[in-house]
Amino acid sequence: MTGRLRQPTGRYGGKSAEERQAERRRRFLDAALQLFGDSPGYRGTTVAALSEAAGLSTRQFYEQFHTLEDVLAALHLQVNDWAEQAAAAALARARDLPLAERAAAVFGAYAADVTSDPRRIRITFVEIIGVSPRLEEQRLERRSRWVEFICAEAALAAERGEAAPRDYRIAATAFIGSVNGLLHDWRAGWMEATLDEIVDELVRQLLAILRPADWRPGA
Template sequence: MAGRITPAAGRYGGRPAAERQAERRTRFLEAGLDLFGAGPGYRATRITDVCRAAGLSSRQFYEEFHTLEDLLAELHLYVNDVAQQAVLGVLPQVRHLEPIERCSRLFRAYAAGATADPRHTRIAFVEIIGVSPRLDRQRLDRRARWIAFLCEQLDDAADRGEIPARDFRVTAAAFIGAINGLMHDWAVGWVDATLDQIVDELLLMLLGRLQVPGEAGPA
């Protein structure tokens, strides 16, 4: 069934239609988070599986989403927003720090936000890959935002004279690409390491590019 059914308006059982609709949408999102993020995964899940897990009907599903891909798309944005909020939450606390410590704190906040719920990690770094051109564009758009954010932090440090000024776009793109690749391999079990080891390795890559040539790295 394609398309979207217009939900009924008015009140039912004393509850406004908008409130009932928001609750249904949340139940579908929670079901998708479990099925896509914990198993069996997006490609092995059907709309009937989501409806069963949510305790709702397929008609109600189509009131909220056109396709199963729409559900995955919304969850991908949601898990990215969780990680983004984790970073923005510590940003005011680290603005005064020197760049190596600032970048370390920001990235550790990101890693904590992206991996606190293993379902988020799976959706952000595994399930979204190769689904469709549309989701590839969405994924790359979010990657571009992270690249821009990192460039802003490095440009700010350069403006303060804390690191040499240069074009940081390649460094930022390489670092964000490394995050996505390594986190994917870690999430699917191809890399046998703890999260702390993954975070430390990625930070070494980034912080090494912030050193002035000939200057010793962080202890």
């Protein structure tokens, strides 16, 4: 033997194997956002078409995902994560403001993020519906996180004497449905309004839930 074979370092083009895998995954998700969120939609997309749009091979697809449903699931989570991060950041900045201003800041940030790209709306509110029991469970789980978010903030507002103290779970679930439906319809062009007007309406609805007619501050 003339010498030992060198062990592979796992680096190519200055990137580690993990970095290359992460980049490929991102490219598949970016391509899925375009194809699933625009045309032809999730149900009209094939693995070959997605791979071509990502500039990668089908072999590389199966290194990252098992099925197209896995891609849709990952994309749905990513879109929701972006919206959650926007809302959380807005809440952190507005934490010491009065309730109405806090709500306006949070829903303004959420609405701006969700509606910034019509493809995100379609992924969240259209393409995910009716695909499989697994994705329906995921959709409901992510919605429940928003319900918990609203309930937690309602409880804090009640502690501050800004809202009526009660269990808001049912009301929060109904309100989330209103938020999703209103933003979807607005982004689809089914109503004439500015995004600020949409956010103002959502804040009014939330305040009406938190402050019923017979409630008085500090009661």
